[in-house]
Amino acid sequence: MSLKWNAVAQTVYQTCLRLDQEDFDGYLELFAPEFHYWITAYSPEIRKEMIWLSHDRDGLAALLENVPDHVRRLGSLHRHATVYTVEPGENGTVRVTSSIQVTHTDPDGSSRLFAVGHYHDVLVDTADGPRLTERNAKLETRELGIGSHLPI
């Protein structure tokens, strides 16, 4: 495993920071061309794993480009990740599991928990540093109020 914990963690944390800042171009720079993104959750009501968002890199880029045209929830989201494990994957990749908490802050400055879950990431080493090839944002929280136009 050539990828070091600190470098991997830096990339994971940068995804949070850049998405919090709505720096969508900077966010996309952290993904390899073959990247795929999912938001998933398990429903105990229907006893099924659910996919709530699924995009390749181009699809995610188009989604983010369209975000400013939407009527959106007021305020901002703040993502807090903690890297829990970094394990060897296939073909020189690493599998990274992080805990994630997302808070929503409304325009009056009041913050509330929006969601908790885990990032299940796969990263590959590149000349520009570790880049993600997969992210599954698996949510424990299923009650999300009015939801979000942004990824987690």
Place this chain on the structure above:
Amino acid sequence: MTSRTAAAWEAGPNLPATHRVSGLVYSDQTIFEEEKQHLFGKTWQLACHESEIPEVFDFRTFEVAGQPLVVSRGANGTIRTFVNACSHRGAKIVNDPSGNAKRFTCFYHHWSYDTEGACIDIPREDGYAPTGLKKEDCGLREVRTESKLGLVFVNLDDDAESLESYFGDALKPFEPVMGTGELEVFHFNRSILESNWKSWIETNLDIYHEVMHVTLRKTQVSAGAMKDRNFDLHKNGHAGIGGVKAKYGGYKGWGERDVASTLPGLDPNDLRVFEIFPNSTIIARGTVIRIDTIMPISPGRAVLECRGLGLKGDSDADRMMRIEHHNAYWGPFGRNVPEDAFAAEMCGVSFRTGAAKHQNIARDEDGHGQDDGILRNFYEEWSRRMGRPASNPVNRSEAS
């Protein structure tokens, strides 16, 4: 002067009573309590889809206007529903959202009930002998349960008309879509909205609000002729919207949906909507169906349950296609549902605070385009069942 004085604002628009709604229907506590009694206590309410309880002894818990219920498929396949409360001390019996159980046993004193609601076990029953209480007197409260097109409905009113009569032929346009192939729920999401429940229903019925959604501006408004849109208004407040088309490639990043695996009776670009009065809506888009139910918690708060449905036996590729088509608009990270929820909450702010006194439902396009007739149909039925006109529900002129 184009702005209005306080008196003019309070008086509302100069419109027929059928074309305006008082803000009090969204905020008044007495009206809310009467809605629970006259609407939610007497109309057929969606419990679940049959695919959520496919096997014998499968169950689902849910609520109607705050009342906990459990729906279960019995040994012979019959679906029954019970108030989810023990007949002994009243404790809620079933706490899992779903599962499989031959009997429901209360955690508190271990009283047990079978899937027909009969009390089948009372520990140390002989302790009740002096008072004459027997198991036969301690069954669960059964709630009327009937199904149509795979949808399981309940009615808290034992004397309500049958489900068949409640719908009449209103659901006929959906029979090919929902009654040909067996459907299956693949998406379920429950969310709390800080809004009156009717503000959510209005986002489903008010097709004029296409203007809010960039997706619909790009894919739907110009995709078909406004005159081809039609509204079917039915007794009991049900209503359908048909003739709406979409060209999905109009929104950046989306492709056209020229796929073979459409749902029966639909073209890939068809959109159909059906409102089940008072609080559920079926929306079918070519390849996928959404069914949502909004349930009141208080005048200013409601819980929204959304289901996504595809065909049972879908190939992996078809199921993924339906999921992606579903998620494009719907679900907590869809492009439209968060916008609709935002709209409902912003109306919630104005009616909760009393800032808004009325809303108008006055668009008249002769039953086509973006006509408000479907909203008027909803409030006509609301007024009939509530015994209060939605335009003036507390008869202010007489009270003053």
